[in-house]
Amino acid sequence: MEERTSHEGWPSKVAVIGAGTMGLGVAECFAAAGIGVWLADATPEMTREAKGRLARRARGHAEAGLLSEEAAERAATVEVADDAPAAARDAGLVFEAVPENLDLKHEILAACSGAAPPDAVIVSNTSSLPMDELTGAVELPERFLGMHWFNPPEWTPGVEVIPAAATNPEVVERVMRFLRSIGKRPAVVGSSPGFVANRIQMALFLEAVRCVEEGLALPQEVDEVVRSCFGFRLPFFGPFQIADMAGLDVYSSVLETLEEGLGERFETPKVLGELVDRGRTGTKSGAGFLEYSDEERERLLLERDSRYAALNELLERLPPLEAGRDGGEA
Numbered sequence: 001m002e003e004r005t006s007h008e009g010w011p012s013k014v015a016v017i018g019a020g021t022m023g024l025g026v027a028e029c030f031a032a033a034g035i036g037v038w039l040a041d042a043t044p045e046m047t048r049e050a051k052g053r054l055a056r057r058a059r060g061h062a063e064a065g066l067l068s069e070e071a072a073e074r075a076a077t078v079e080v081a082d083d084a085p086a087a088a089r090d091a092g093l094v095f096e097a098v099p100e101n102l103d104l105k106h107e108i109l110a111a112c113s114g115a116a117p118p119d120a121v122i123v124s125n126t127s128s129l130p131m132d133e134l135t136g137a138v139e140l141p142e143r144f145l146g147m148h149w150f151n152p153p154e155w156t157p158g159v160e161v162i163p164a165a166a167t168n169p170e171v172v173e174r175v176m177r178f179l180r181s182i183g184k185r186p187a188v189v190g191s192s193p194g195f196v197a198n199r200i201q202m203a204l205f206l207e208a209v210r211c212v213e214e215g216l217a218l219p220q221e222v223d224e225v226v227r228s229c230f231g232f233r234l235p236f237f238g239p240f241q242i243a244d245m246a247g248l249d250v251y252s253s254v255l256e257t258l259e260e261g262l263g264e265r266f267e268t269p270k271v272l273g274e275l276v277d278r279g280r281t282g283t284k285s286g287a288g289f290l291e292y293s294d295e296e297r298e299r300l301l302l303e304r305d306s307r308y309a310a311l312n313e314l315l316e317r318l319p320p321l322e323a324g325r326d327g328g329e330a
């Protein structure tokens with residue numbers, strides 16, 4: 001995490017409401033970026049305890065060489081508020097990270113949007129609740145949207161930005177600029193259950209569990225396959241670029257076999273069938289989901305190979321991660 005000197009004119013104070021797994025990590029991130037943070041958890045005592053946990057967390061990161069001493073000091077000296085509205089007063093951004101409970105989120109969003117200045121942006125870190133179910137609780141809802149971070153927030157660059165129907169597009173733009181200015185890689189996505197990331201992540205997880213249930217592999221073997229086969233590509237490419245490089249005709253044939261054996265959840269999507277019918281089979285034909293000139297394709301494939309080689313070198317240098325033992329439960 002680096003300190004950024006410019007936050008695109010963003011006000012200097014952020015209220016973080018709910019100082020648990022996510023709230024604390026996001027608070028550390030804001031503090032490290034030089035932004036003033038006000039914390040509020042369920043009670044003043046819990047907020048003070050949370051501040052202590054934040055200081056220890058940042059200290060651990062500094063000792064591991066992941067954070068500067070100055071940033072760790074800033075994280076250790078965040079302000080604490082007696083309650084959520086007190087934290088929101090004077091804030092330019094209110095970040096709600098209380099548990100995934102609709103009534104509780106309504107209560108907190110109503111109280112904080114009522115207390116915050118009218119031009120403050122109000123965001124929820126909800127993982128799954130549709131934005132339009134939350135909007136009704138927010139005073140001046142045109143400044144409300146979802147800002148879905150990932151655990152651990154300090155180190156995971158991606159953030160889903162989820163406008164509600166009432167959100168002012170200028171607020172979305174402002175939030176995108178702000179997140180980029182603190183080193184994040186935000187993407188705007190629609191508000192459907194699980195948004196984009198959890199929908200895809202859960203689909204992967206469900207199939208992983210089914211593979212274990214059906215006796216195809218043990219959990220640790222599934223983890224190895226995911227990590228070292230197709231997951232190995234994911235730091236650099238998303239599913240569309242990967243499919244284009246593999247060949248959409250190949251994907252289409254594989255899906256036919258999967259559908260035959262495993263059912264209609266593997267049915268070839270219409271858009272994929274149409275691309276193949278039109279000869280858009282991916283990089284090899286110059287176009288798939290994306291388009292590539294000959295020169296771009298050559299550059300992409302060479303760059304891909306260099307990055308995979310670099311990742312292999314990094315993995316070889318890092319000691320093996322001891323992560324979990326077989327408890328015989330699956």
Ligand SMILES: NC(=O)c1ccc[n+]([C@@H]2O[C@H](COP(=O)([O-])OP(=O)(O)OC[C@H]3O[C@@H](n4cnc5c(N)ncnc54)[C@H](O)[C@@H]3O)[C@@H](O)[C@H]2O)c1
Nearest residue numbers: 018019020021022023041042097098099100125126127151
């Ligand atoms: N854990 C994850 O990996 C993850 C990832 C992305 C998004 N989220 C979402 O972020 C939100 C928070 O999740 P979490 O994992 O940090 O939960 P958590 O349980 O670790 O933290 C929630 C915090 O909110 C506090 N809280 C409860 N009532 C409160 C109140 N009335 N006022 C102020 N604070 C109150 C709790 O004491 C706790 O410290 C949820 O909406 C969750 O779905 C979680």
